Every structure is written in structure tokens, then in C-alpha cells.
Amino acid sequence: xxxxxxxxxxxxxxxxxxxxxxxxxxxxxxxxxxxxxxxxxxxxxxxxxxxxxxxxxxxxxxxxxxxxxxxxxxxxxxxxxxxxxxxxxxxxxxxxxxxxxxxxxxxxxxxxxxxxxxxxxxxxxxxxxxxxxxxxxxxxxxxxxxxxxxxxxxxxxxxxxxxxxxxxxxxxxxxxxxxxxxxxxxxxxxxxxxxxxxxxxxxxxxxxxxxxxxxxxxxxxxxxxxxxxxxxxxxxxxxxxxxxxxxxxxxxxxxxxxxxxxxxxxxxxxxxxxxxxxxxxxxxxxxxxxxxxxxxxxxxxxxxxxxxxxxxxxxxxxxxxxxxxxxxxxxxxxxxxxxxxxxxxxxxxxxxxxxxxxxxxxxxxxxxxxxxxxxxxxxxxxxxxxxxxxxxxxxxxxxxxxxxxxxxxxxxxxxxxxxxxxxxxxxxxxxxxxxxxxxxxxxxxxxxxxxxxxxxxxxxxxxxxxxxxxxxxxxxxxxxxxxxxxxxxxxxxxxxxxxxxxxxxxxxxxxxxxxxxxxxxxxxxxxxxxxxxxxxxxxxxxxxxxxxxxxxxxxxxxxxxxxxxxxxxxxxxxxxxxxxxxxxxxxxxxxxxxxxxxxxxxxxxxxxxxxxxxxxxxxxxxxxxxxxxxxxxxxxxxxxxxxxxxxxxxxxxxxxxxxxxxxxxxxxxxxxxxxxxxxxxxxxxxxxxxxxxxxxxxxxxxxxxxxxxxxxxxxxxxxxxxxxxxxxxxxxxxxxxxxxxxxxxxxxxxxxxxxxxxxxxxxxxxxxxxxxxxxxxxxxxxxxxxxxxxxxxxxxxxxxxxxxxxxxxxxxxxxx
Numbered sequence: 001x002x003x004x005x006x007x008x009x010x011x012x013x014x015x016x017x018x019x020x021x022x023x024x025x026x027x028x029x030x031x032x033x034x035x036x037x038x039x040x041x042x043x044x045x046x047x048x049x050x051x052x053x054x055x056x057x058x059x060x061x062x063x064x065x066x067x068x069x070x071x072x073x074x075x076x077x078x079x080x081x082x083x084x085x086x087x088x089x090x091x092x093x094x095x096x097x098x099x100x101x102x103x104x105x106x107x108x109x110x111x112x113x114x115x116x117x118x119x120x121x122x123x124x125x126x127x128x129x130x131x132x133x134x135x136x137x138x139x140x141x142x143x144x145x146x147x148x149x150x151x152x153x154x155x156x157x158x159x160x161x162x163x164x165x166x167x168x169x170x171x172x173x174x175x176x177x178x179x180x181x182x183x184x185x186x187x188x189x190x191x192x193x194x195x196x197x198x199x200x201x202x203x204x205x206x207x208x209x210x211x212x213x214x215x216x217x218x219x220x221x222x223x224x225x226x227x228x229x230x231x232x233x234x235x236x237x238x239x240x241x242x243x244x245x246x247x248x249x250x251x252x253x254x255x256x257x258x259x260x261x262x263x264x265x266x267x268x269x270x271x272x273x274x275x276x277x278x279x280x281x282x283x284x285x286x287x288x289x290x291x292x293x294x295x296x297x298x299x300x301x302x303x304x305x306x307x308x309x310x311x312x313x314x315x316x317x318x319x320x321x322x323x324x325x326x327x328x329x330x331x332x333x334x335x336x337x338x339x340x341x342x343x344x345x346x347x348x349x350x351x352x353x354x355x356x357x358x359x360x361x362x363x364x365x366x367x368x369x370x371x372x373x374x375x376x377x378x379x380x381x382x383x384x385x386x387x388x389x390x391x392x393x394x395x396x397x398x399x400x401x402x403x404x405x406x407x408x409x410x411x412x413x414x415x416x417x418x419x420x421x422x423x424x425x426x427x428x429x430x431x432x433x434x435x436x437x438x439x440x441x442x443x444x445x446x447x448x449x450x451x452x453x454x455x456x457x458x459x460x461x462x463x464x465x466x467x468x469x470x471x472x473x474x475x476x477x478x479x480x481x482x483x484x485x486x487x488x489x490x491x492x493x494x495x496x497x498x499x500x501x502x503x504x505x506x507x508x509x510x511x512x513x514x515x516x517x518x519x520x521x522x523x524x525x526x527x528x529x530x531x532x533x534x535x536x537x538x539x540x541x542x543x544x545x546x547x548x549x550x551x552x553x554x555x556x557x558x559x560x561x562x563x564x565x566x567x568x569x570x571x572x573x574x575x576x577x578x579x580x581x582x583x584x585x586x587x588x589x590x591x592x593x594x595x596x597x598x599x600x601x602x603x604x605x606x607x608x609x610x611x612x613x614x615x616x617x618x619x620x621x622x623x624x625x626x627x628x629x630x631x632x633x634x635x636x637x638x639x640x641x642x643x644x645x646x647x648x649x650x651x652x653x654x655x656x657x658x659x660x661x662x663x664x665x666x667x668x669x670x671x672x673x674x675x676x677x678x679x680x681x682x683x684x685x686x687x688x689x690x691x692x693x694x695x696x697x698x699x700x701x702x703x704x705x706x707x708x709x710x711x712x713x714x715x716x717x718x719x720x721x722x723x724x725x726x727x728x729x730x731x732x733x734x735x736x737x738x739x740x741x742x743x744x745x746x747x748x749x750x751x752x753x754x755x756x757x758x759x760x761x762x763x764x765x766x767x768x769x770x771x772x773x774x775x776x777x778x779x780x781x782x783x784x785x786x787x788x789x790x791x792x793x794x795x796x797x798x799x800x801x802x803x804x805x806x807x808x809x810x811x812x813x814x815x816x
Contacts, residue, residue, distance in 0.1 A: 006093065013090075013097045016044035032101040038081075038111040041098065042174035045084050049220050053229040059815060060139050064305055066315060066812045068133065068140030068805075069298055071329065072322035073287065074123030074270065075130070075144050075232055077219070078634030079112040080175050082478055083131075087222035114633040115173070115219075116150015116166040117234070119270060119592070120553045121660050122361055124634065125439075125798075126322055128660070131471040132802040134223035134230050135497065137814040140318075143294040145286060146176065146217045146234035151270045154592050154631040159608035161593055161601050175219050176234075182216035183238070184296040186289050192382040197342070204339055206382045212263045213238040214293035224473050224496065228815070235293045237266035275596045281379065284371055288380060291329045295336060310343060314354035318810040321358040321433065324369040324425040330356060330432035331383040334390070339382070345389070357809045358429040358436050359466075361657050363446050364557065370422035373415065387423055391415055394431055398458065411454045430455050430462075435809045439468045440658035440679040442699060450703075466805060467682055468658040469798035472499050475664045480642035482521045483668065487790075490514065500794035509787040512780075519783055522643075522669065529643035533627060539615065542622050545584040546776045549665070550648035551632060551640055554593040554600040557655040561603055561745060562758045563587070563648055564610055566766055567626055568725040571614050574623050583776040586625045588640065590632035599744065604628070606742050609734040637661075642668050645782075646693075646772060649674035650765065652756045654699030656680075663796040669786040671775075673768060675761070679796070686792045691785045695768040696761040705757060712754035715762070722762050726750070 017040035018029040024043050027036050060067060077083075085094050095105045117123065130142045150166035169176070190209035197203050214235040222229045240263070265282060266289045272282045298317055305316070321327055330352055337348035362368065377384040391414040402408050414431065416422045430436050430452065438444030444465035448456040456463050477484045477496055487495065490508060495501040508514040526543035533541055550563050567587055573579045589607050593600030611626035629636060647665030649656075649672050656678035666672055666683055674680040675696035684692040697705065716723055730746040732739025749758055776782050806812050 009090075009093050010097050010100070013044055013093060014100060016047065017041055017097065017101075020044055032103060034103060034108060035111055037098065037101060037103055038108045039174060041094065041108060042081055042112075045081065045088065045090070045094075046174060046220075048088055048090075049084060049222055049229055052222065052227045053220050053231065055227070056229050061305070063139075063815065064316075065139050065815065066318060066810075067301070068138060068318045068320060068810050068812060069294065070126065070129065070133070070140060070142045070320045070322060071291070071294060071326040072123070072126040072142060072144050073290070073325035074118035074120075074322075075126045075142060075234075076118030076120070076123030076634060077115055077127040077130075077232075078474065078638070079109065079114060080219075081112050082109055083474060084220075084222060086473065086478060087224050089225045113168045113173075114635050115175075116147055116168045116270065117144065119151045121658075122323060125468055125660055128469065128471045128474070128798040129802055129805075130221045130230070130232060131224075131473060132469070132798040134221045134228055135226065135471075135473070136799055136802055136806070137223065137226065137228045137816075138802060138806050138810075138812060139230075139815060140812075141230055142221070142232035143290065143297075144232065144234050145267050145270075145290045146236045147270045148268045149270075151592065152595065156604070156608060156628065156630045159605045159612070161604045163595050177218040177220075178236075179216040179218060182297065182300075184214045184293050185211050185240070186214050186292045187211050188285065188288070188379055190381065192385055203342070204382060204385065206335075206339070210263075211240045212266060212289070213240055214289060214296075216293075216297065233294075233297065235267065235290050237264045237289060239263045271594070273594075273596045280371075281375060284375060284379060287325050288328050288332070288383075291326050291332050294326075295329065295332055299336070310337065310341060310351060311347075313351050317355055318812060319356050320805070320810070321356060321429055323359060323361045324429055327358070327369070327425040327429040327432075328380070328383065330428055331380075331386045331390070334386050335382055338386075345393075349390075349393075352432050353434050356429075356433040358433040360426065360429075360436060360438055360443075360447055363443065363451055363657060364655060369425040370416065371425065373421040373423060376423055384423075387414060387428065390428070390431065401458075408454055412458070426452075427455075430459075434462070435464060436462055437464050437466045437809065438657065439466065440682060441465055441467060442654070442676070442681050443657040443678060446654060446699065464808065466801055466808070467679060467795070468660050468663070469796050469801035470660050470663045470667065471798045472496060472667070474638075475641070476667055479638040479664075480521075480525065480668050482524055483642065483790075486517055486521055497799070498794075499797035499799065502791050502794050505787055505791035509784050509791065515780060515783045515787070518669070518787055519779065522645075522786070525643040529639055532639050533629070536629065537627065539625075539627060541586045541625050541627065542584065545586045545622065545625070546645045546773070547588065547643055548585050548646040548648065549588045549640060549644040549670070550650075551588060551590040551629075551637065552661055554591045554603055555597075556599060556603075556748070556756050557652050559650050559652060559756060559758055559761075560589060560591075560607065561749075562650055562761065562765060563589070564603075564607060565722065565725050565758070565762060566769055567610060567614065567624070568728060569721050569766055570624055570769075571610075571617075571620065572721065572724060574620050575617070581770060581774040581777065582623065583773040584623045585773070586627060588627050588629065588644075590629040590636065590640065592632060599748065602742065602745055606729065606734065606745060609742075613734050637664070641665055641670070644668070644670040645776065646670060647672045647674075649677070649680050650696070650761075651675060651677050652761075653677040653697055653702050655702075655756075663793065666789045667793045667796070669790045671772075671782070671785055671789060673765075673772060682795065683793075686795055687789045688792070691788050691792075693768050693772055695764040697757060702757060705760065706755075710754070710757070710760065712759040713750055715759045716750060719763060721766070722759065 020043040021029045021036050021040040098105050152163035153166040155162045187209035192204050193207045215238050217234050218231040220231050272279045274280045274283045337343045414427045438447045448463050491504040530541050530543045607628050614626050641664050647670040649662040653675045659678045673693035676698050729742045735741040
């Protein structure tokens with residue numbers, strides 16, 4: 001029976017779509033064209049969000065509530081349209097409306113380009129947290145940069161990664177609201193000048209600077225069906241002047257626009273290659289650019305409430321530094337308070353420490369940012385003075401508490417001595433924040449006991465843990481609608497807002513009928529992925545095989561090479577017909593390597609060369625296939641993860657801070673093979689040891705092996721299968737046209753010490769993979785384990801994580 005109210009909503013949406021096609025796009029609505037009606041639908045959905053956004057912003061001011069400013073150089077939101085539609089509860093309405101025009105909503109969704117605002121887990125976590133802040137009604141915003149080109153668009157040419165422009169804004173975006181009336185001047189370079197104020201106090205001002213303008217651009221972030229809509233405010237660099245007329249009048253058009261182009265480079269590309277001095281300079285310019293613009297915006301909001309004193313600033317403002325990229329914020333707020341607001345140093349520092357909190361995301365030394373004193377002094381001269389003053393007062397205090405401990409002063413100093421002095425941005429973030437958190441229990445322990453031991457001694461209680469989480473709206477409800485529908489049919493839909501309700505699935509894990517329905521959903525997802533792979537790569541894969549997935553950023557510590565060694569071992573066993581248990585397997589790889597990371601790019605080439613050999617060997621047939629999917633992104637992950645049988649989380653123990661890919665896979669019913677690293681430990685505790693394939697050395701083992709006594713050559717010589725696999729790589733079996741091509745990979749394992757302990761974990765990894773195959777052959781057992789993985793993932797909701805931040809770090813409460 002038709003619902004008149006629903007029919008009215010559908011007709012209203014249809015009218016709006018056609019109105020936008022005609023009046024916003026300036027196009028004839030007839031006949032309906034897919035690309036035009038996609039945009040018409042986008043603008044119609046945006047209209048409905050904007051009304052809720054305005055009401056949400058009014059509620060912030062009406063309640064004069066404390067707000068959170070989540071500062072991140074990356075956000076990785078994925079496509080917006082379906083997320084918005086589901087948040088508004090309009091999926092069926094939208095499907096019916098576009099169906100009446102002879103169109104399919106799923107096809108329209110594919111028209112959307114993935115926004116190039118992030119790269120990996122850091123940015124995706126930030127976007128999950130924005131979703132949860134809106135859904136949990138935590139008042140706040142995300143702040144970052146509106147990159148024109150993102151990181152890069154990855155293509156694979158002859159097995160090699162090629163980087164192209166990710167020009168996701170080339171046709172503009174219906175979701176980006178440009179706020180030309182919010183423009184702030186951002187200064188660089190110049191010099192710091194001392195002067196005496198009217199009261200006879202020495203003060204400083206920053207003079208003779210170069211400037212660029214930061215324009216605010218908003219992207220809305222809705223809560224799930226709660227009418228609460230907040231936003232990411234992303235900054236776009238705009239030149240302070242269009243071009244130099246002096247150059248133009250001389251006929252030098254290129255020179256006339258060069259200054260404009262160079263100043264706007266700040267917001268062109270995410271993570272410029274910083275292997276060159278020019279790249280380093282651009283990256284620091286990016287970081288200060290978005291920090292300075294954000295604090296001008298924060299102060300604008302603070303003053304809007306007519307506060308007479310900055311003493312209440314920390315009661316109204318909580319700033320979360322998402323990794324070290326925004327750590328220069330501490331020096332910037334000190335500059336504003338001391339130089340522009342004429343507060344004393346002591347009161348300014350108290351305000352800073354009460355305002356900031358810092359999330360550390362890595363234990364890898366190369367990822368703990370440092371900037372040369374020379375570069376900061378040249379680009380941000382006043383900030384360097386402030387950092388030196390912070391360091392001087394901090395070390396003075398440490399010296400009084402621990403007299404004679406020169407080693408301690410050297411360890412804690414914000415400035416590392418050496419040939420070229422470096423500012424340690426993590427140290428600045430720790431000293432200037434009231435709370436520092438790790439992102440998994442193991443990671444937080446490493447921060448306290450290994451990485452920042454002396455800081456933990458100095459500041460007992462400052463270091464805490466907030467284990468990462470993911471949003472179930474994106475990563476189950478949207479990415480895997482068939483499984484979400486099955487779950488809801490059995491336990492109801494309360495899990496969408498409270499993931500702990502998934503535990504109710506455990507009671508159905510042994511039910512043969514439910515197992516069959518579960519298997520049917522998984523088979524459907526695998527068939528959809530097989531069609532996608534055929535369409536993208538022209539490679540046919542069998543959905544009945546075990547889908548084994550290793551999809552993440554390409555980095556040596558994530559150990560894609562360990563997986564490749566297992567693939568080669570399987571290949572050799574199949575050819576020798578020596579397999580006792582072998583479930584036919586399709587091994588998926590996806591991920592990008594940083595443009596300047598030679599070894600990671602060579603690993604991509606090796607994966608593709610192995611794939612070419614394995615897939616082209618008729619003796620192997622369908623027993624083993626290898627697939628590398630180019631240009632890994634959120635929308636591709638939404639296709640891969642629901643179809644995965646096995647999730648590869650095999651990083652060297654102690655090196656993955658947390659991971660969130662491991663959570664997404666387990667939430668969707670994939671079983672995990674992994675080390676005791678990052679959040680793997682907590683996932684295994686939740687899903688049960690019997691439902692997790694564990695291998696490898698522990699974090700303490702890794703520390704011991706790094707301390708001495710580890711001999712990878714001895715392991716190579718003593719393991720026949722490992723030796724054969726490595727010899728095949730090094731002698732050109734997979735690269736006959738260039739036999740020595742992969743020698744650097746083998747050298748990193750044998751000649752250079754195997755820092756990531758690939759060979760040390762090889763035997764146990766291969767052994768555990770044998771257990772995976774044997775288990776997969778028993779589909780009833782595998783399905784039971786799959787159900788229990790999903791059922792026990794309630795802890796890993798980003799809603800839980802955000803509420804921990806709100807209560808334990810930010811001291812904010814949800815709005816009513």
C-alpha cells in the first residue's frame with residue numbers, strides 16, 4: 001500500500017533535482033542524463049543538510065558550549081553522497097526518485113570522485129572521528145587543508161607505480177562551500193623585532209613578512225539521523241594579489257603570475273616530496289598555513305561570545321593535535337597571547353597547556369617530525385624565538401627537579417643538538433599539552449616505557465590510551481548493506497548507534513540456517529568484487545577461492561614482502577604438488593608508496609611481477625591468483641573489505657601504532673592473520689584466541705633481536721623453502737628481462753640486517769597460513785568464526801573512542 005507522505009517526499013525531491021539541473025547547472029533536464037542528474041541529486045541533498053547545519057551552529061552559540069577543534073593535516077572521508085543520504089534517512093526515497101527518471105542510484109553514486117584530502121589511516125581515522133562527533137553530538141569541527149590534487153592518482157605501468165594528478169576538484173565539488181567572507185592573512189619569513197611598549201616592557205613584533213590569504217571552505221559532516229550537522233573547515237591558499245603589473249607591463253606574463261602561483265602552491269598537493277630542501281620548506285609552510293588560519297578562526301569564534309578575559313579560553317576551546325603536523329600551534333598560540341594580546345608569558349603558557357592535547361600515531365623514528373632550526377628561523381623567526389624560550393624555561397625546571405642530570409636534559413630538550421640543530425615537534429607537543437594519548441594499549445605502553453620514558457617520569461599521568469575506532473555507519477551499514485540488513489533482521493538496528501549490540505549475534509553463530517544466510521551474503525559480496533576486478537583489470541578470479549587481502553600503505557614495516565614470500569612458497573608447492581592442505585586462494589594487494597620511497601615502489605613492482613608469473617602459469621590454474629589493484633582509496637576499500645575472507649595484519653610487532661583496517665575487516669566478518677601488534681592484540685582479546693590466526697615475534701622479542709644477536713643469513717641458509725623463494729627473486733626468475741632488478745629487496749633482508757624481521761617471522765607465518773587453508777576447507781567452522789568476529793567488534797566503534805576523548809581529555813559533554 002502506498003504511503004502518501006513518502007510519495008510527497010519523493011515528488012518534492014524529484015522537483016528539486018530537476019530545478020538544480022536547470023537553474024544551478026544551466027542544463028536542460030530532458031532527457032535525464034546521468035552526470036547531470038547526479039549533480040542535481042547532490043545539490044538537492046545538500047539543501048536538506050544546510051538547514052540542519054544552520055540549526056546546529058545556532059545551538060552551539062545558544063548554549064555557549066565548549067567546542068573541540070580537531071586539527072589534522074589529513075582527512076580521508078571517501079565519497080559523500082551515500083553517506084549524506086543515509087544520514088538523512090533518505091535512501092529509499094532517493095532510489096525511488098531517480099528510478100522515476102529511468103536512472104539507478106548505485107550508478108549515480110559511481111559518478112562521484114574520491115576527495116583527495118588524505119592518504120591513509122591517519123586521515124581515515126580523522127574522518128571516522130568527525131562522523132562520531134556529529135552522531136554523538138559533540139560540539140566541534142575538523143580543521144585541515146583543501147588540497148587541489150590530493151596525494152596522487154596511482155596507475156600501474158609495466159608493474160611500476162606511476163604517479164599522476166589526483167585532480168578531484170577539476171569540475172569543482174557540490175560539497176565544498178567556499179566562504180569568501182572568511183579570509184585570513186598568513187605571514188611567513190621576515191624578522192622578529194623587539195620594541196618597548198607604553199608600560200616600558202620589552203615586546204616583539206613580526207615584521208617585513210610575505211603573506212598569503214587563507215580562504216575557508218566547509219564540507220558538512222552529518223550525524224546519523226539526528227539532525228546534527230557539523231563541518232570540516234578546510235583552508236585554501238589564495239594569493240594576496242593577482243599578479244605583478246610591473247612584470248606584465250614589460251611583457252613578462254609568466255613572471256607576472258609566478259608569484260601568485262607559487263603562493264597558492266601551499267594547498268595544491270598533500271605531502272609534497274620532502275626529500276629536497278624545497279619540498280621540506282613547502283611542507284612546513286603547509287603546516288603553519290593551516291595552523292595560523294585555524295587559530296584566527298578559533299579566536300573569531302571566541303570573541304563572538306564577548307569574553308572579557310582569556311582566562312576562560314581553555315573552558316571554551318579544546319584543541320586536539322592529530323599527530324605532530326599541527327604542533328607548531330603551540331608556538332602560534334603563545335605568539336598570539338604574548339605579542340598580540342599582551343598577556344604575561346606565565347599566564348599564556350598556562351592557557352596553552354590547558355588548551356592542547358596531542359595524539360601520537362607512530363613509534364617509527366622517521367615519522368617523528370623534526371624541523372631544522374635554520375628553516376624555522378628563516379620561515380617563522382618569531383616562532384623559533386618562542387620555541388627556544390619554551391625550551392629554556394622547561395629545561396630550567398627539569399634541572400631544578402633533577403640536578404646534575406645532563407643526560408636527562410639532552411633527552412628531553414625540544415632542540416636536538418648536532419651538526420644541524422633540529423626542533424623535535426613531538427617534544428613540543430608533549431610539553432605544550434595537558435594530555436598525550438596513544439591509539440592502542442600496546443602503543444601507549446611503548447610511548448611510556450620506550451619512546452618517551454623520561455617524559456612519562458616527568459609527567460606522571462599525562463600519557464593515556466584511547467584505542468582507535470571506526471564508524472559502523474560507513475564501514476558496515478554503507479559498505480556492506482547486505483550484511484547490515486542480515487544483522488538487523490536478527491538483532492534489530494540499535495547496533496548502528498551502539499555497536500556493542502553486535503554481541504547478540506554470538507547466540508546465532510552455531511545456527512545452520514543463520515550460517516547459510518551469512519555465507520550467501522559473503523558469496524554475493526565476493527561475486528561483486530570479482531566483477532569489479534574483471535572490469536578494472538581484465539583478470540578473472542574465482543569467488544569460491546579464499547580471498548586473502550593485504551590492502552594498506554606500502555611500507556617495509558607493513559611487510560608486504562613477507563606476504564609475497566608466502567605467495568612464492570605456495571607457488572612452488574603447487575608446482576611440486578607437495579601441498580597437504582590447500583584451499584585455492586586469491587591474494588589481493590592494494591596500496592600506494594610514497595613517491596620518494598624507492599624500496600616501497602620496488603616492492604610494488606615485485607608484487608606485480610610475481611602476479612604476472614603466477615597468473616600466467618597453466619600448472620597453477622585457479623589454485624593461486626595474485627591481484628594488485630591500483631589507486632587504493634576509500635571507495636575501493638568499500639568493495640574489497642566486505643568480500644575478504646582473510647585480513648593480513650602482519651606488521652612487525654611494536655611498529656603499527658594501532659591500525660584501523662584490521663577493525664574494518666573483522667567487523668565485516670573477515671578472519672585475521674596477524675602479529676601481536678597495535679590493535680591486533682585487543683581485537684584478538686575480544687574475538688577470542690580461537691578465532692584469530694596468530695604468528696610472529698612479540699614486541700619485546702623484536703626489541704631484544706634489535707639489541708643484537710639476530711642473524712638473518714643463518715635463517716636463510718637453514719630454511720630450504722625460504723632460500724628458494726629469495727633466490728628466485730634475486731636471480732631474476734620474476735624479472736628475466738632485468739635479473740638484478742629486485743636485488744635491493746633481497747639485500748635489505750640479508751646484507752643489511754632485515755630490520756623488520758621478515759625472515760625471523762617467515763616460518764611461523766607460513767605455518768599459520770597452512771592452518772588458515774585447513775580451516776577454510778571446513779566452511780561451517782570458518783563461518784562460525786566469521787560470525788564471532790563480527791559479533792565481538794563492539795569495542796572498536798569510533799563512537800566509543802570519541803566519548804573517551806570527550807570525557808577523559810576534552811572535558812566536553814554531548815549536546816541534548
